Amino acid sequence: MKHLKLAVMALFTFATIGTASAQDSDNPWVVGFGVNAVDFRIPSEFSDYAKDYIGTSDWNILPSVSRISVDRYLNDGFTLQLAGSLNKIETFRAENDMDELYWAIDASVKYDLNNLFGDTSWFDPYVYLGGGYANLGDLGEGTLNAGVGFNTWFNENLGLNFQSGGKKEFSDKVQDHFQHSVGLVFKFGGKDTDGDGVYDKDDACPEVAGLKEFNGCPDADGDGIKDSDDACPEVAGLAALNGCPDADGDGIADKDDACPTKAGTKAMNGCPDADGDGVADNTDKCPNQAGPAANGGCPWPDTDGDGVLDKDDKCPNVKGVASNNGCPEVIIKEEAVKKLNDFARAIYFNSGRTTFRAGVSGKLDLIGGIMKEYPKANFSIQGHTDSQGRAANNLKLSERRAKAVLDYLINKAGIPANRLTSAGFGEDYPIADNKTRAGRAQNRRVEIKLVK
Template sequence: MKNIFKILVACAVLLGASTANAQDEGNRWSIAIGTNAIDLYPVGEADQGLGDYFEDFFNTDHYNILPAPSRVQVGYYVGDGIVATGAFSVNTIDKIGDTSIDDISYFGLDGGLEYNFRNMIKQDGIIAPFVGVGGGYNWVDNDGFGTFNGTAGIDFYITEGIAINLQTTYKHAFEDANPKHFQHTAGLKFTWGGTDTDGDGIYDDKDACPSVAGLEQFMGCPDSDGDGIEDSKDNCPNAAGPAESMGCPDTDGDGTLDKDDNCVNEAGPAYNNGCPDPDTDGDGVVDSKDNCKTVKGPASNNGCPTDRDNDGVLDADDKCPDTPGIASLAGCPKPAAPTVEEQEKLNQYAKTILFDTGKATIKAESAKVLADITAILKKYPTAKFSIDGHTDSVGSATLNQRLSDSRANEVKNYLVANGIDEFRLSSVGYGEARPVADNKTKAGRAQNRRVEINLVN
């Protein structure tokens, strides 16, 4: 027995360099070489002086052992854990139970299917139990007979592609005249035949990128630029770069990655796509330090023009550079209230607003004068005004009061609709109570029908 295992171990050493993992999609072929033992005793024939099934099953004194490699089995992985097998064995039988007999020869040819439970226990584990069914044809002392075979066994993987193989097979003869028996086997199993489509030394079943050559550390996937980041996670797979920038380089170290840098070998700011600083407005302050890149200004003011009164109007355009003002007045402040002359203008304009007879509807031809009034009011955004309506004495006082109210309010609504803050305006009607001329004459009545716009103090 010692010589047998020395031979088997020597075979393992020779084959170990070329074998891969367990028998599966990546290593479809296997060969098991070992010694076998025939036991004709525990076969359920106590009436014939033999034992019941499995009686003295581990009694090695009943075993007929050929002390040499006496069984060879070839297997091919079909898929889904199933291996098709074919085996040849030879032995010499000199005992049946405790009874010695003259030596007779034993030969066996067997075939079948085995199901491997290895991956159900642990993926790529070292223990791989299996069961199998099949049939065989055996010759005992040159008499041949067929058997139905049931197998159970286990492989212990001692390294990649090499396992210690232990199994037992019950062979049930189809005819009572032929001996039923157990055949026990111990030996070594070798697996090989892995497919490596991309030739990177990693078999396809373990290769995450089976069609592209890669590295073992990345499960067979490539790192084309050799920067230690596999291509699938590298934003620049063909240019080496650090992990912190997802594998992309920054040759000039300006913080703009080469893939986005228009000047790869010259440092420049990101806003200029990695190219050196320009001076867009030509004021001697580069854009990265110029707060006003398109308008000239001194370096003392970060490239921006000065605005001494901080009114938003640059000194160059400000007619009142030391007094805050508004752009519409070239940087000068707005007066708080209209002048006497402008107040007179307002009322001159207001008196010319025309209404439909007996109504508060403003006639279209009054649009120009209303625009002039609006322009004056906008010049004084903080001033408040009262819009006063007046009528002549024709008609009842009640009607005239109502009409003056409506006309004053209509003018207010027009001005608000054209940009005057409604909170700056109030409206009131005085009816016929405040005439400025004699109501007995036509000319006087015309003067009394009027609207006034007065500053509210």
């Protein structure tokens, strides 16, 4: 009896220094080995129950491992426990009034009170309710069991358990009694392959030791960015640069910075451009004078500002184009455009058709010849009609006739197709009075427009 009291006192002492966590889904299994005490002296008055419960003089204890239990964590603080206990009853109604073997098999559901009060990490109190079978001598029966208990954990896997409760019999074969137990408990079942303290089920990197704040993944350079998201995992850097350093503070990671020790711009790959000419200082022959890249960043004169340097400009005082050596580009002369339209007025079609009258092909060949003289000029072939007939029919006729001229110039005169377009405008743009025959004749025409 004295030994059990000492064990209980030691249990409460250990409870004040425990440091580990309670049983949960990380370590779902617990196995316990300990001793149990059975108290059969249950008086009839409730006040006597309390007095008898507190007293230990009438406890029956077998001085060896006499209770074995297996717990399996379920969910939300609930645990299923199966336990078997063995005892020798010497005190039943009075001291040394019996010498019978006692054994019991019990199944209980435990509820962790930390779910109500908050996790203390090392102290694990619970209540339980269940049933079992108790046997005393030659008699046995089912019991209803209820009580309280707690585990106190010394480390991740080892702890002490104390449990105390009552067993209510159903058929008066085994008297109602209290049963108390104390023993060692071992929790296990959680797998932590890399040993980083994060169980594999919660570990995003189960085979590489890491940190809890990164779900078990490592941060080798300690910059607060886990290695899997860190573009520079071995060098501490900035979150904004995916974990890479930026020595010059220009917002460009050193690994991508052509001038990592001098602040620059993204356009210059991290290098500065002091004169703003678009040539990085590290390749600019005149870093303090703006100049073209073609001249190594040094300025060349361009008097007329047409982008053609004076040394290459045949018209240095007049803006021109590079294709004409700095001189103004002449696409086509005005008199040539006039000739084109003079010839176009002589293009006649058979009545109501898109076929040409005799002699028209010669005019079309002359038009093609002028167009070839000015290969940079593009033209629009435009067809027009008089107001005779339906407007919709006239529009279609004008489109087909303009297309017929375009097809001849491409297929017969050899003008590139990308230089020509065609369009029909029907009777919408007359140049003479449609009420007279002469006016209608003028309105039935083809015009050639310069496309600028």
